[in-house]
Every structure is written in structure tokens, then in C-alpha cells.
Amino acid sequence: MLLVGKYGVVGLLLGSILPTGYSLDPTTHHGVKYDNSNPHTGDFSHELPFHHIHQTHHDLEADDGYSHIRIIFTNDIHAHEEEFSTLGSDCKDADMEEHTCYGGAGRRQTIINRLRAGYKRSLLFDAGDVFQGHAIYNYYRGNASAVVMNAQRYDAMTIGNHEFDDGLKHLANFFEQLEFPVICTNLNFDKVPRLAKLVKKHMYLEEYNIAVVGVTTTTTQFISMGEELDQVEFLDAAEAVQAEIDLIREKYPNILSIFLLSHNGYLQDQDLASKVSGLSFIFGGHSHTYLSVDHPHDPDSRGPYPTAVLDKDNKPVYIVQAKKFGEYVGFVDLTLNQEGRIEWLSGQPVHMSDKIPQDPDMQTLVNTLLEPLHSLRTNPIGKAIPDMRQELCKTGECLLGNMVTQAILDHANEKKRVDKPEADKVDIVLINSDVMRAGIRRGIVYPIDIVNVFPTGNELVEITMTGQEIRQAIEASVTEVSPVDGKKVTGFLQVAGLKVEYEFKKALYSVLVRDPRVPLEKLPNGQVDHKSLKGWKQLDDDTPYTVLATNFLSEGGDHIFPKSYTYHSYGRLSSVLLEHVFREPVLNPKLDHRLYSPS
Numbered sequence: 001m002l003l004v005g006k007y008g009v010v011g012l013l014l015g016s017i018l019p020t021g022y023s024l025d026p027t028t029h030h031g032v033k034y035d036n037s038n039p040h041t042g043d044f045s046h047e048l049p050f051h052h053i054h055q056t057h058h059d060l061e062a063d064d065g066y067s068h069i070r071i072i073f074t075n076d077i078h079a080h081e082e083e084f085s086t087l088g089s090d091c092k093d094a095d096m097e098e099h100t101c102y103g104g105a106g107r108r109q110t111i112i113n114r115l116r117a118g119y120k121r122s123l124l125f126d127a128g129d130v131f132q133g134h135a136i137y138n139y140y141r142g143n144a145s146a147v148v149m150n151a152q153r154y155d156a157m158t159i160g161n162h163e164f165d166d167g168l169k170h171l172a173n174f175f176e177q178l179e180f181p182v183i184c185t186n187l188n189f190d191k192v193p194r195l196a197k198l199v200k201k202h203m204y205l206e207e208y209n210i211a212v213v214g215v216t217t218t219t220t221q222f223i224s225m226g227e228e229l230d231q232v233e234f235l236d237a238a239e240a241v242q243a244e245i246d247l248i249r250e251k252y253p254n255i256l257s258i259f260l261l262s263h264n265g266y267l268q269d270q271d272l273a274s275k276v277s278g279l280s281f282i283f284g285g286h287s288h289t290y291l292s293v294d295h296p297h298d299p300d301s302r303g304p305y306p307t308a309v310l311d312k313d314n315k316p317v318y319i320v321q322a323k324k325f326g327e328y329v330g331f332v333d334l335t336l337n338q339e340g341r342i343e344w345l346s347g348q349p350v351h352m353s354d355k356i357p358q359d360p361d362m363q364t365l366v367n368t369l370l371e372p373l374h375s376l377r378t379n380p381i382g383k384a385i386p387d388m389r390q391e392l393c394k395t396g397e398c399l400l401g402n403m404v405t406q407a408i409l410d411h412a413n414e415k416k417r418v419d420k421p422e423a424d425k426v427d428i429v430l431i432n433s434d435v436m437r438a439g440i441r442r443g444i445v446y447p448i449d450i451v452n453v454f455p456t457g458n459e460l461v462e463i464t465m466t467g468q469e470i471r472q473a474i475e476a477s478v479t480e481v482s483p484v485d486g487k488k489v490t491g492f493l494q495v496a497g498l499k500v501e502y503e504f505k506k507a508l509y510s511v512l513v514r515d516p517r518v519p520l521e522k523l524p525n526g527q528v529d530h531k532s533l534k535g536w537k538q539l540d541d542d543t544p545y546t547v548l549a550t551n552f553l554s555e556g557g558d559h560i561f562p563k564s565y566t567y568h569s570y571g572r573l574s575s576v577l578l579e580h581v582f583r584e585p586v587l588n589p590k591l592d593h594r595l596y597s598p599s
């Protein structure tokens with residue numbers, strides 16, 4: 001029988017059961033069994049009975065010929081060092097009253113401390129995507145994550161796709177600050193010597209006689225920042241892992257176990273597990289999957305914790321993951337026999353509810369990191385001259401749309417100037433107005449106002465569209481009917497780099513694109529005459545244009561674009577806009593006739 005106990009079961013029973021030789025039965029690999037009949041199991045989904053952890057101290061450290069290892073892990077923290085609400089946004093007073101504030105580095109630290117205190121032989125892993133998702137990232141980039149992770153004494157992490165969001169230099173800066181190794185087996189950094197030095201293909205832990213390999217999703221090459229990624233070769237995850245396992249086993253023939261840190265997603269982890277041999281455990285991420293020891297009775301769970309899959313040799317590989325943002329900290333306790341077979345297995349994702357106290361030292365560190373971010377609510381970062389209302393953007397040109405699309409254009413061209421000066425400038429920005437969820441009031445601007453415009457985490461992406469495709473998208477937007485298939489369209493595009501003449505819901509008359517060779521017409525007072533068409537030329541149907549759009553549109557969202565596109569990501573829209581305001585604190589957009597109706 002496979003007894004994957006909740007913590008209490010193992011804590012209370014391990015000492016006595018282990019010698020009688022409980023072992024894993026691979027035939028039960030689909031539904032991992034655990035004993036719920038024991039009255040000591042308790043309800044861990046709400047509260048962690050810490051005394052159980054401490055109580056296990058002696059049992060699990062027993063010198064009984066077995067190897068006991070506790071692995072604590074996190075995944076997809078996405079810069080959530082401070083507690084957060086059910087929406088993943090900052091925790092407000094109402095959330096506190098309703099006890100719906102979760103996570104944060106302070107709570108993670110408490111649990112990490114307690115799990116370590118119960119078990120000397122423990123390791124702490126992260127499965128990637130520590131970047132992106134909270135203003136703390138926009139402000140510090142990876143620096144805050146590095147400080148927190150170093151303080152928490154991680155033993156290893158692998159690379160998430162969002163770690164690439166700000167380019168390779170930035171990634172290397174982050175890795176350089178880490179006091180623990182970064183493991184990724186399926187990336188080839190031969191063309192980026194700095195990263196080749198910083199990223200290890202595997203890690204061997206002599207004290208434990210185990211090794212750790214790592215993988216990241218190969219879709220990163222399509223969903224993350226463009227050009228620079230050409231320098232990185234993404235290898236098939238299963239093949240790379242198998243090759244590394246073979247190498248490790250040759251080097252350390254008596255190795256007990258090999259673990260994988262995977263930023264590849266729950267389904268992909270299962271697929272990989274079935275294709276390899278010699279791997280015992282996968283600490284996963286990327287898909288933000290919540291797994292539960294109570295699966296399928298736990299309605300929120302997507303699978304059992306751990307999920308067991310038979311590998312190529314019919315041996316079980318166990319997969320765990322702990323949702324996202326550090327709402328859970330996962331752990332597993334492994335008892336390996338001298339051949340490295342997992343004899344005992346237990347653990348659970350521990351919910352970082354507000355019942356878990358925040359570790360005072362870590363919380364002090366987080367509060368210090370957050371201090372400059374009080375600017376989010378209290379320290380002004382800029383000033384809005386006009387009111388920029390969001391609802392106006394759904395039917396025509398609007399100040400908010402003009403400000404946002406210009407910010408995007410500036411950001412992208414600045415990025416290109418720095419990273420790749422020889423690249424073409426970005427021509428055109430197209431965003432769906434619904435991606436902007438709040439307007440900006442005239443007066444002092446706080447970062448929170450910017451974050452509120454784009455609270456959803458939509459990303460800015462770069463794609464290539466032909467002139468014809470752009471025209472089709474614009475026509476769909478202004479007429480609310482797709483010219484490709486006649487279907488209804490519900491979104492409206494805000495644009496930069498184009499001049500569109502149309503009649504709302506009726507017709508598209510023309511789409512002009514800026515002709516950089518011809519200066520714009522000026523009025524006698526020196527200002528640009530926005531009504532003049534001088535300096536603009538017809539969009540050419542066959543010419544490919546570089547377009548910045550939202551990932552939503554590029555994936556076919558709202559049915560506005562004539563097809564879906566593969567894209568390179570520039571990161572979240574909120575980051576882009578925040579950076580714009582840090583650079584240009586006075587927001588004073590004007591209407592310039594980019595979307596105009598003759599009537």
C-alpha cells in the first residue's frame with residue numbers, strides 16, 4: 001500500500017511503520033492513496049498544526065539505514081513578497097476583515113523556518129517565475145526577489161519564462177545576486193557566456209547523494225521577449241533531462257535520487273515523467289496548478305498531491321506543484337532506501353492563510369523593500385493634466401488611449417535603441433480598449449493609478465502584420481463586423497502610428513501610416529496640424545509592419561485580428577506604463593485626429 005500521509009499521519013506513524021517495510025506499489029500510481037482514517041490527520045487546508053512538525057524531529061532524523069530528506073518548495077511567486085487578496089492584488093482593509101489575505105514572504109518564512117526546525121536535512125527549491133506580477137517587481141526588477149530568496153536560503157531554483165521578460169542582461173544581473181545555484185538543463189547559453197557561467201545543467205548534493213536537474217518551458221521562445229532570445233537555444237525538455245540524467249548516473253553510479261525542478265506546466269510534467277527513466281521527483285510550476293492530498297474531494301484541486309506517473313521503466317515519478325504567488329508553500333518528506341527507492345512519502349501544500357503569522361524579521365525586510373512603494377498609494381510619481389476617461393475609448397479616439405499607446409511606442413523604441421540599435425523602429429500600436437480597466441483622474445498620479453489601468457496582467461507583445469491584416473483589424477474594430485468572416489466584433493482598437501478615417505459602426509474609409517520622410521504640416525502657431533494628411537501615406541497591403549499589441553488580441557481575442565499570431569512579449573502593460581511615467585511624469589496627452597470621422 002502506498003501511504004502518502006498528511007503530515008500528522010507520518011509524523012505520528014513513521015517511526016513505527018517504517019521498519020515493517022511499507023513500500024510504494026506502482027500499480028496504485030494513478031490514485032495516490034493516503035490514510036484519512038487516522039484521527040490525527042486534522043484539517044491542514046486551513047491551519048497547520050505546527051506541533052506536529054516539531055514532533056517529527058526525532059523520528060525523521062532516526063539513524064535507521066534510510067535516507068530522510070525534506071524538500072520545501074515554491075513556484076510562480078511572481079514578486080508577491082507582500083500578502084495579497086483573492087485577486088492577487090494588494091490586500092486592502094476589507095480583505096483583512098474578511099480574512100482573505102494570503103501569502104507574502106513573511107508567512108513563507110514562518111513556514112520555512114518551522115519545516116526546517118522539524119527536520120535538519122531539508123532543501124528549499126523554487127520552480128521559476130519569481131519575476132513579474134507585482135509593483136515590487138516593476139520597481140526593483142529582480143533585486144527584491146534576490147534579497148528575499150537569499151534571506152530565505154534557497155538551495156536552488158530553475159528559470160521561469162517571465163525571468164526573460166526584461167532581457168538577458170537583466171536575467172544575468174539577477175542570477176549574479178543569488179547566493180544559490182540556478183539549474184536549467186534544457187537551455188543552451190553557448191552564445192551568452194555570462195549566462196552560461198551562471199546557469200548550471202545540474203547540481204549534485206554530496207551530503208544527500210542526490211542530484212537536481214531543471215527545465216523551463218520551450219514556449220518561452222514564443223511568449224517572452226524577442227530578439228535577444230535568439231541567442232538562447234531551447235532544447236526538448238525530456239531529451240535534455242534524460243541526457244543529463246545519463247551523465248549524472250555515469251558520474252555518480254551510486255546516486256540515491258535525481259529531482260527535477262520544472263517550469264514546464266503540470267500536464268507537460270506528466271508527459272516528461274512518462275518519457276524518461278531515472279528521475280524520482282518533479283517540483284513543478286508554470287501552470288499555477290493547485291494539487292491536493294484530498295483530491296478529488298478538494299473541489300479546487302486539479303490533481304493529487306503528489307501526482308504519480310510511471311516512467312519508461314514503469315517506476316513512479318512524483319509530481320508536485322503549489323499553485324501560484326506563494327499562496328501555498330509545498331513540502332515533501334522522502335524516505336529513500338539504500339538503493340534510492342522511495343519507501344515513504346508524505347507532505348502537503350501548506351496554505352499561507354492569515355492564520356500563519358508573518359515572520360517578524362522577514363516582514364521587516366519586506367516592509368523596508370515596500371517603503372519606496374508606498375509611493376503606490378502615497379508618494380506621487382507624476383501628474384495628469386486632463387482627466388483621462390476610460391469609457392470614451394470604446395467608440396473613438398480618447399486621451400487615455402493616446403497616452404497609453406504613445407507610452408508603448410516610446411517604451412518599445414527605447415528598448416530597441418538600447419538592446420538592438422540596428423533594429424527597425426516599431427511602427428504601429430494596436431490595443432483593445434477594454435484592456436484599460438480604469439481611467440486616470442487629473443491631478444497627482446500615484447503608481448496604483450497606473451496599475452489600476454491594467455490590473456489584469458495582460459502583456460504587450462510584438463508581432464508582424466501585413467498592411468492588409470492591419471486594415472482588416474481596423475475595419476473589424478470600427479465597423480464591429482469582421483471583414484474576414486462577417487462575424488460580430490465587440491472590441492474597439494486604440495492606435496498609435498496610424499490615422500484612421502471611419503464612420504463608427506458603418507464604414508472604414510482609409511488607413512494611413514506615418515511617412516517618416518515627409519514632415520508633418522504645421523499650423524501658423526507652430527503646432528502640428530493634425531487635420532492635414534501631409535506626412536502620412538496609405539498603408540500598403542503587402543508590406544509587413546512591426547506591430548505592438550496585447551497578447552489578448554494577438555491570440556485572436558475579441559475576434560478583431562484576422563488571425564492569431566506568434567509573438568514576442570515585452571512584459572506586462574502595467575510595467576510598461578509605470579516605466580513611462582517614471583521617465584515622463586507629466587501626462588498631458590492630446591487628441592490628434594488619429595481616429596476621425598468626416599461627419
Ligand SMILES: *[C@@H]1O[C@H](CO)[C@@H](O)[C@H](O)[C@H]1NC(C)=O
Nearest residue numbers: 138139140141142143173177
Ligand atoms: C539591481 O541591483 C543591481 C546590482 O546591485 C544594480 O546595478 C541595479 O541598478 C539594481 N536595479 C534596480 C532596479 O534597483
